[in-house]
Amino acid sequence: FGLEGKTVVMYAGNVGWSQSLDLVLAAAGHLAHDPDVAFVINGGGVAREQLRADAAGLHNVHFVDMQPAERLAEVAAAADVHVVPLRTGLARSSVPSKLYTILAAGRPVVASVDRGTEVARTVVDAGAGIAVPPDDAEAFTKAVTSLVERPAEAEAMGASGRRFVERWASPAGVAAAYEQLFAELAGT
Template sequence: MSILVLCPHYEPDTAPTGEVMTSICEQWTARGHRVEIITSLPWYRDHAVAEGWKGRLVRTQQEPWGRIRRWHPFPSNKRRLMARAAGFAGFTALAGIDAAIAAGRCDVVFAMSPPITLGAAGRAAAWRGRAPLVFNVQDVFPDAAVETGVLRSPRVAAAASRLERWVYRRAAAVTVLSEGMAENVRAKLGSDVDPDKVVVIPNTADAGRIKPADRLNSYRADLGLKDADSTVVMYAGNLGHSQPLEMVVAAAQRFADQGRTDVQFVVNGDGVARATVAAAAERLDNLHLVGWQPPERLGEVLAAADLHLVLLRAGLGTTSVPSKVYSVLAAGRPVLASVDRRSEVERLLADAGAGRTVDPDDPDAFCAALAEMVADPDGLAEMGRRGRSFAAQAEGPQEIADRYLDLFGKLVE
């Protein structure tokens, strides 16, 4: 089978969706399928085209299994919404023209969102190549942008919603990460569209690659956290609008006010909220801000924490599933999640027995649960063991890739 992929990021770009797409494509090519990938030049880490990739509008990488075409993403500061929108539009236009040219030699078109505009580009390519479009939704847009206040213009939000519904209705299939996201998408399709076109295929982690490891590692040593009796509570991921990082700051402040030096908080990542966390870390000795870490250090970062945090603002439980949950469970570490009730994250932790969930944007409930969990190190260790067992038995990259291939096969029959 020949698969045409449109995605915003791909290895060596460090975006989580790039890691997801790379893992899936590697499985497809390992099974002998031809894959043509149209994506962006690496830019995610610093919101600028990475060193070694500058100087060209497009770069082509020929592979035995196909090729990768990387277009300039026209990156800009995250805070400049209109500039980002213009950048996405420019990248989508170039990627879309390229995809339309390549569509004649593909059996199926696979487009990933966000950005939602890649759905439109994928639809055009699928129409030209007379191939089915599979639209992969990693985050439901514009819902998340509206809920977090990033997108405030009613007109722009309405236009984005119209584009969203247009792509959903014209795709042969829409894949989402959870039943909550599926309900969200189905509600927008209308009663005249078969709800079965929305298919749940979750992300996953490679439990063979991510394994439990010693908590007292060089990552902790670099932070000066060598004391085996210290409990490290970590948030690792995007420091964005969707994550209420003020709750981590509030928790660190409460523990500091109580004179608790045995609990140390680590925020590992980058994004628009970095300055807020950095200001708090300047005045709180128990709060440590660490920048982006290279992918090869992922296992070490995950192992360094005794408890991981997953944070999503209220209303986002049906728009996204943080992929790091799977990695944390594979690493054998427990989770405290502040997310919507009945969300996929809550279900995962309940099924795995690997953590607790509290209502989102509730610092009192969050701090109370946190205090109870860190007071029971044996309980944390047991949750971690259960999480690892769950991850080891769950579908891995191979099974997830096969689920997509099964869907493609049904669509091209």
Template sequence: MKILVLGLNYAPEIIGIGPYTTGLAEALVRAGHQVRVVAGQPYYPEWRARPGHGFWNLERRGRLDVLRVPHFIPRHPTGAMRLLHHFSFALAAFFPMLWAALLWRPDRVIAIAPGLMAAPVGLVAARLSGATAWLHVQDFELEAAEATGLIGRGLFLGKILRQIERGILCAFDHVSTISPAMCRRLENKDVPANRIAEHRNWAEVDRIVPQDAPSPYRALWGIGTEHVALYSGALGRKHGLDLILAAARQLSHRDDLTFVICGNGPDRAALEASASGLRNIRFHDLQPIEKLGDLLALATIHLLPQIACAQDLVLPSKLPNMLASGRPVVATARPQSALFQEVSGCGIATPPQDAEAFAKAIADLCDNPVLARQLGSAARARAEARWSRQVLLANFVGDIEQADKAGAPAILGQRP
């Protein structure tokens, strides 16, 4: 088949949505399909353009073509700037998608959200070409913007945007997302249940394996403490990273524990300023993807804070690889939330914004190595059972191949 993919984020971005859009496109090619991707310039999580990927740059890789389109990248991604960012991508992608719809005639059009603002472009392309329209939702960006204060709750604009969001979601032939809780949220937004499928993000379970030997990053970064509490990923509002600083303050008396925040993003400068004077915390840039296994092996404990109002709007994509590393996770999550359920049995979940409970969970795992090993072993087993890249991508590709314009049959996305 001919499959047209519209996604703002794509490789060489190594965290966030980009790796999963890239993985899906490449899996479709391996299955024998011709794939064209209309993508933005690489910018995440630094929020600045990277060299080597200029405007209207076409990358040909056998049966996979990737067209990069120009768009606005705000240096400080406030709510208004993000709207302009997504609108500029939708505008730039419109004519390439229109051309592909009319001349290339794809059989499937897949739009990735975020950005939802560009999703109507994918829908138009599908309708013009007679293709099946598929929307894959990585997070509910409008509600996340409200939760993090980028858009005020209850504002007239917010109400209008929610109506637009509902209309877009319901217009697609198929809508998939990455967790059961997010599937339920789609139903709450009036998407028919028979169009909804769960296709979660994967872990690199073959490349990321538990390591008994000390991580090379210990020597590289001069870390001599017995324990390391690691956060690796984007540094943005919805992650609630102030909680890590608060825990580091509460545990500053321990000489056996170092906190490491490894990442980039718009909040990094503010976090580093807030951590001034703390001797038990270090900041480092994101590391190359080929070093991810060594980086995750640095952790005694993985840290996964998240603000309360952002839960079930997104299931953090960093979680599967944390589990694959065979280390326990300390996360912030309310009972019955998707994150709580995923962490249960292979880590400790504490109430959001409760720095004392978060710090206590970290200390308890440092002081109880038997429990830490048990939870780490369970984490690895869960990653193998639920997050295998090969299995999840094969299921996703299979459902795309079977999809039709009448709406997804009930079995789609329901494989174990």
């Protein structure tokens, strides 16, 4: 796709009706004037063909087929900024596992999710990106643009997310948390 040297904003995962992928197209349209920014939709699903049709006029949007699970870390590392856009209410009942993969890769994330959800709290508490309200194209576009235009800040957020995962979600981090819990329960 000729993405070398470009800032890559990526959505990776299911391309379905649960994701607000129109937000990605809105951000791509806003940044279409910048030849150094590319948007990648990596995945497949029932909404892919409609999304591809909606993106027809956007030269900076590229579609890549879903990659095998063993390439997940490579896919996560291939982007400069990741996006997790969920429709209103959907982040209340699930946390996409891709969030932890993105954080482990040391990449910042823009999450379009309901306030107070685990996804929003994780992104904010980890200092790993920006959480915006769901289905808010203006806020989403502003957040993506902010990270694209401030690569040092985006890189710092990615590093912060990586540290968060190492501390709280890695096998060693989880084991330490359980040890602490057991010690507290035992009264030691």
